[in-house]
Amino acid sequence: MADRPPIEERFPRPSVMGVVNVTPDSFSDGGVHLRPPAAIAEAWGMLDEGAAIVDVGGESTRPGADPVPLDEELRRVVPVLEGLEGAPLSIDTSKAEVARRAIELGVELVNDVTALRGDPELVDVVAESGVYLSLMHMLGEPRTMQADPRYSDVVADVAAFLEERLVFAVSRGVREERVCLDPGIGFGKTVEHNVELVRRLEALLALGRPLLVGFSRKSSLGRLLGDPAATTGTRAASMGAAVIAFDRGATVVRAHDVRDHVEALTIAAALAG
Ligand code: HH2
DSSP: OOOOOOHHHHSOSSEEEEEEEOSSOOTTTTTTTOSHHHHHHHHHHHHHTTOSEEEEESSOOSTTOOOOOHHHHHHHHHHHHHTTTTSOEEEEOSOHHHHHHHHHTTOOEEEETTTTOSOTTHHHHHHHHTOEEEEEOOSSOTTTTTSSOOOSSHHHHHHHHHHHHHHHHHHTTOOGGGEEEEOOTTSSOOHHHHHHHHHTTHHHHTTSSOBEEOOTTOHHHHHHTTOTTOSSOOHHHHHHHHHHHHHTTOSEEEESSHHHHHHHHHHHHHHHO
């Protein structure tokens, strides 16, 4: 197992995780990076702009998205990872086989939006390789998750879920100090649920792990700006959300517009002291 520092040392607060989706259908950048050279250039550019890590994904998890077969997901992400040798990378996947190939190609973090519920073999791949892990909350699955999501108390429910998933991962050999947790903005949540999660982020911090928050370009931002039918949010709205998530305790911010987020968070950190 590789020797790695705790995740909060590897990714000091605040760190920006750049997003490169190698998909035809992602909600904000679908089709933009489908050809490997475009995705590779975008990722190196994000690292130049100050991203601490770039998250490469070959399956959209936007509301309504259908699952992608294993061979198609591999076909999308492997050439991109091969072209990014030596770069700090994470893989946005819930499939053990995709994670295995990605780790062979140097990926250091597995970002699983199903929090190890999607593929029973993924926990062993993470534990045996010793890579970092992000566990995210999602209610339901992408195809149906936005159909009337309900919670008794969204923050308490998300916290209980993340705690249970963390205990599970550790019980299967994942080192706790390599895990971060994510409330899963937009994954089975209304605008009000997303707002509540950021407002009360300290309840998730109480779980004792660094938090990753991904509000970038999400439809709740467009809706908060007054368009009830919005499917995306603007860059400026994303940065507003990122700064507040950081101020409430987030360590890693997942974002598409890296330079703006790095600059906004650098100033937020300087002023917050
Ligand atoms: N959001 C998306 C995808 N992966 N992973 C984590 N840990 N947290 C998030 O909030 C998160 C995520 C959705 O955004 P995007 O990748 O831009 O879109 P799509 O899923 O349509 O590819």
